[in-house]
Amino acid sequence: MSKPFDIFVSVPPGFEPLMQAEMLERGFTGATAIAGGVTFKGHWKGVWRANLELRGASRVLARIGGFRVFSLGQLDHLSCEFPWAETLFSDIPVRVEVTCLKSKVYHEKAAIERIEKGLRTSGIPVESDADIVLKVRIENDYCQFSIDTSGDALHKRGFKEATGKAPMRENLAALFLRACGYDGNESVVDPMCGSGTFPIEAAEIAMGLAPGRERNFAFQHLASFKPDMCEALKQAEPRQTDLRFYGYDRDSGAIENAKGNAERAEVSDHVTFAHQSISDLQPPEGTKPGLVMINPPYGARVGNKRPLFALYGTMGEVLKSRFKGWRVGVVTSDTGLAKASGLPFKPSKETYSHGGIRIRLFQTDVL
Numbered sequence: 001m002s003k004p005f006d007i008f009v010s011v012p013p014g015f016e017p018l019m020q021a022e023m024l025e026r027g028f029t030g031a032t033a034i035a036g037g038v039t040f041k042g043h044w045k046g047v048w049r050a051n052l053e054l055r056g057a058s059r060v061l062a063r064i065g066g067f068r069v070f071s072l073g074q075l076d077h078l079s080c081e082f083p084w085a086e087t088l089f090s091d092i093p094v095r096v097e098v099t100c101l102k103s104k105v106y107h108e109k110a111a112i113e114r115i116e117k118g119l120r121t122s123g124i125p126v127e128s129d130a131d132i133v134l135k136v137r138i139e140n141d142y143c144q145f146s147i148d149t150s151g152d153a154l155h156k157r158g159f160k161e162a163t164g165k166a167p168m169r170e171n172l173a174a175l176f177l178r179a180c181g182y183d184g185n186e187s188v189v190d191p192m193c194g195s196g197t198f199p200i201e202a203a204e205i206a207m208g209l210a211p212g213r214e215r216n217f218a219f220q221h222l223a224s225f226k227p228d229m230c231e232a233l234k235q236a237e238p239r240q241t242d243l244r245f246y247g248y249d250r251d252s253g254a255i256e257n258a259k260g261n262a263e264r265a266e267v268s269d270h271v272t273f274a275h276q277s278i279s280d281l282q283p284p285e286g287t288k289p290g291l292v293m294i295n296p297p298y299g300a301r302v303g304n305k306r307p308l309f310a311l312y313g314t315m316g317e318v319l320k321s322r323f324k325g326w327r328v329g330v331v332t333s334d335t336g337l338a339k340a341s342g343l344p345f346k347p348s349k350e351t352y353s354h355g356g357i358r359i360r361l362f363q364t365d366v367l
């Protein structure tokens with residue numbers, strides 16, 4: 001496809017404006033927030049860049065074409081004529097997923113059969129467990145073909161082998177850091193760091209490391225892939241930074257995991273992890289005030305809620321009394337727990353979706 005086409009960057013509900021801000025900052029001109037993500041027009045290079053560079057993205061879909069359709073017969077015919085070979089290889093199987101909405105073609109299984117027939121007619125193998133996914137949306141009688149160019153969801157950077165009970169997804173951690181005004185120019189402390197997601201993301205941002213620098217993507221198995229051009233996009237050198245990042249947790253196993261994750265991400269020279277309860281937390285010596293970013297346990301996911309009120313109370317006391325000059329961001333599902341901290345949070349009504357739970361970010365100004 002030599003003409004620019006629509007590229008859709010998906011994020012969980014609520015994160016669209018933050019994703020759009022990241023994309024505009026990174027030069028994805030025309031990035032427009034819509035329900036469930038951000039869309040822009042581009043070429044395959046834009047698809048590769050979006051996968052490699054965007055910290056907030058969940059997936060990148062390439063809208064490879066579509067047509068109006070009013071019957072299964074028409075879908076059959078137009079699918080057989082579609083130029084599949086421009087995007088797909090004849091030796092790499094594809095899986096088809098269909099959603100039908102407000103359309104004359106409403107039977108999803110029947111639609112899958114017709115589209116699979118079209119693919120096979122063009123010599124593209126179809127398998128139900130294939131890694132390459134063709135997502136088809138038939139809405140208001142328009143059939144849109146999109147290829148999932150990411151493969152594994154993009155929060156899987158490839159470094160976090162070890163996780164605890166309720167790890168934050170890396171892309172959401174990056175978006176929450178952005179929402180707190182973090183731009184890679186200050187230190188970040190996470191007193192309940194679990195697998196270390198916030199300090200590791202913050203260090204990577206400060207060092208200018210691309211989130212997709214080591215992992216593989218579905219787009220590498222598409223006919224449009226040009227390995228040399230894509231490799232050239234990865235050439236940026238890490239930025240030098242004197243900033244340090246800190247993660248603590250009362251669970252020593254979590255700290256061991258976090259250290260391993262930081263080593264694999266090659267940020268361990270900049271990140272200190274230590275086994276410590278929040279009640280012993282002190283601002284790191286010799287570090288200018290920056291951002292305290294916390295995702296404490298919340299009852300809906302981990303354990304029972306009642307003891308958590310005391311934990312949030314201790315967290316608030318420690319931060320108010322010892323962290324003058326720092327800002328605080330707390331990600332939790334529970335407004336009551338956030339209030340129990342007694343921290344002076346700014347008003348905010350935004351909610352976000354994380355693993356089926358509605359969560360919120362509570363932020364303070366400088367304490």
Ligand SMILES: C[S@@+](CC[C@H](N)C(=O)[O-])C[C@H]1O[C@@H](n2cnc3c(N)ncnc32)[C@H](O)[C@@H]1O
Nearest residue numbers: 167168192193194195197250251277278295297
């Ligand atoms: C929701 S998890 C944090 C997950 C983390 N953001 C990640 O991405 O892996 C909450 C963490 O708080 C830790 N925690 C609970 N009570 C604590 C306390 N009193 N002091 C320090 N850490 C505590 C738990 O061990 C757990 O790892």
